[in-house]
Amino acid sequence: MSKSYEFQGKNVDQALEKASDELSIPAEKIKHEVMAYGSSGIFGLVGVKKAKIKVFVEDETTKKKRVKPEKPIDKNGTVDNFEVTVSAEASLGSEMSSKYDDDLLGSGIQGLQTIINGITVGATVNLIQKKDKLIFTISGGESGVLIGKRGQTLEAIQYLLEKMINKKSTNRVRILVDVEGYLDKRKNNLQQMASRMAEKAKRTKKPVTIGQMNAHDRRIVHIYLKDETRVRTQSIGEGYYRKLMIFPKKPVGTNRKNNDAKG
Amino acid sequence: MKKLVEEIAKALVDLPEQVSVNEIESQQSIVVELAVAKQDLGKIIGKKGQNVQAIRTILNAASGKSKKRIILELLE
Numbered sequence: 052m053s054k055s056y057e058f059q060g061k062n063v064d065q066a067l068e069k070a071s072d073e074l075s076i077p078a079e080k081i082k083h084e085v086m087a088y089g090s091s092g093i094f095g096l097v098g099v100k101k102a103k104i105k106v107f108v109e110d111e112t113t114k115k116k117r118v119k120p121e122k123p124i125d126k127n128g129t130v131d132n133f134e135v136t137v138s139a140e141a142s143l144g145s146e147m148s149s150k151y152d153d154d155l156l157g158s159g160i161q162g163l164q165t166i167i168n169g170i171t172v173g174a175t176v177n178l179i180q181k182k183d184k185l186i187f188t189i190s191g192g193e194s195g196v197l198i199g200k201r202g203q204t205l206e207a208i209q210y211l212l213e214k215m216i217n218k219k220s221t222n223r224v225r226i227l228v229d230v231e232g233y234l235d236k237r238k239n240n241l242q243q244m245a246s247r248m249a250e251k252a253k254r255t256k257k258p259v260t261i262g263q264m265n266a267h268d269r270r271i272v273h274i275y276l277k278d279e280t281r282v283r284t285q286s287i288g289e290g291y292y293r294k295l296m297i298f299p300k301k302p303v304g305t306n307r308k309n310n311d312a313k314g
Numbered sequence: 315m316k317k318l319v320e321e322i323a324k325a326l327v328d329l330p331e332q333v334s335v336n337e338i339e340s341q342q343s344i345v346v347e348l349a350v351a352k353q354d355l356g357k358i359i360g361k362k363g364q365n366v367q368a369i370r371t372i373l374n375a376a377s378g379k380s381k382k383r384i385i386l387e388l389l390e
Contacts, residue, residue, distance in 0.1 A: 098336045168318075169315065207368035207371035207372050210368045215325035292367065
């Protein structure tokens with residue numbers, strides 16, 4: 052019969068690697084069951100969970116052939132087909148990526164393709180499945196037009212696609228649409244701007260306002276400045292006028308009233 | 315353009331067979347008229363007009379090709 056061991060890692064691949072090291076079995080031959088996929092949390096800061104796998108070691112090494120290699124859900128996004136093989140042992144796990152059915156994914160890709168075909172020619176859609184969301188990446192075509200001013204076209208596409216998919220799906224599906232790494236680029240830009248503004252707030256000892264951002268952008272800034280001890284961030288206002296403010300923190304001992312004479 | 319609006323609308327409504335799109339082209343602009351079943355009108359418009367705003371944003375991006383303004387009209 053088989054013995055089982057548990058391994059943890061940052062993601063399933065790493066856990067597998069660890070297992071293969073310790074048991075000296077090549078990673079692709081390990082028969083395993085994913086107990087938790089783990090997540091890198093929010094930008095690797097909050098809610099980091101480790102992936103956990105259960106590895107079965109059979110006594111007769113000849114049986115290893117039966118083991119299906121598990122398709123990794125990798126971060127680099129090379130999985131472009133949307134069928135994830137669910138091996139028999141994987142389906143025992145509690146949370147599986149197979150909760151997205153192929154019809155839904157197919158219609159999602161088709162819908163997105165129709166939209167982008169209307170905007171530009173020669174763009175293609177790829178799909179990456181993650182545990183908690185679907186990531187559509189668009190490549191080729193006129194990426195500038197697809198992104199739009201301040202990413203507003205991209206946002207609209209994502210919003211509509213989410214509506215279209217969730218209309219068909221019974222449980223809520225989270226999606227993300229990216230055009231050639233734009234989301235990463237924007238995140239970097241925002242973080243740079245955030246540290247610049249935080250510097251300014253500290254230097255001038257006055258609150259700094261950053262306006263005109265959507266919720267997602269503000270969230271990036273909030274999280275980025277969360278660990279900065281000398282400033283605090285807050286969103287003020289409603290709707291379009293909602294602004295993010297960075298306050299310099301007073302040294303301990305002075306009164307807490309903020310002098311926001313200048314915006 | 316017509317096809318684009320039609321596809322999006324059909325994916326949003328409950329009664330896709332009642333979606334009809336009409337396109338009127340003039341020199342400077344294209345008016346796209348979208349008619350849906352009465353019960354689905356809210357689904358096209360969305361909360362605070364969010365859906366229809368998103369459709370219009372996409373149409374604006376798509377208008378780059380034809381160099382004409384695209385106006386989306388919802389028919390009641």
